[in-house]
Amino acid sequence: MxxxxxxxxxxxxxxxxxxxxxxxxxxxxxxxxxxxxxxxxxxxxxxxxxxxxxxLRKERDRASVQIVQKVDRVKANLEANRSQEDLPDDTARAQGQPS
Structure with a gap:
């Protein structure tokens, strides 16, 4: 970029x-x-x-690909963090324990 x-x-x-x-x-x-x-x-x-x-068409396309990859990586990390936080809570709720 x-x-x-x-x-x-x-x-x-x-x-x-x-x-x-x-x-x-x-x-x-x-x-x-x-x-x-x-x-x-x-x-x-x-x-x-x-x-x-x-x-600069080719250079703009390269920069665009880099940005899309970075956004996808951040989304994947956020989703992984969200599922990590939800798993213990969901397990506790399924067992009937207060969170």
Whole structure:
């Protein structure tokens, strides 16, 4: 997951440099008044999102598999703990003893 995040940040940083260069060379219009930095950041974000979606597809799928495996492991551990706690209580109830 960290690898995917770093790769996504790298694509954003690359887009930021390209957009910044285009804005300051006059190819892309500047923002209104003092909003130039915000304009460059927003434009970089809009451009980097679809690039990341296409380029990082395999890495995103790998991260997704890791997350699903981790969630499944946690669910299995919770279920095992729950059944461990319930077994003595169920046994005591079946024998008619107060818990």
């Amino acid at each position: 960290l690898r995917y995040t770093l790769m996504r940040l790298g694509i954003f940083a690359g887009c930021l440099l390209v957009v910044w260069g285009l804005v300051y060379s006059g190819v892309v219009p500047r923002g209104l008044g003092d909003s130039n930095l915000l304009w460059v950041l927003l434009l970089s974000l809009v451009i980097s999102a679809p690039i990341s979606f296409v380029v």
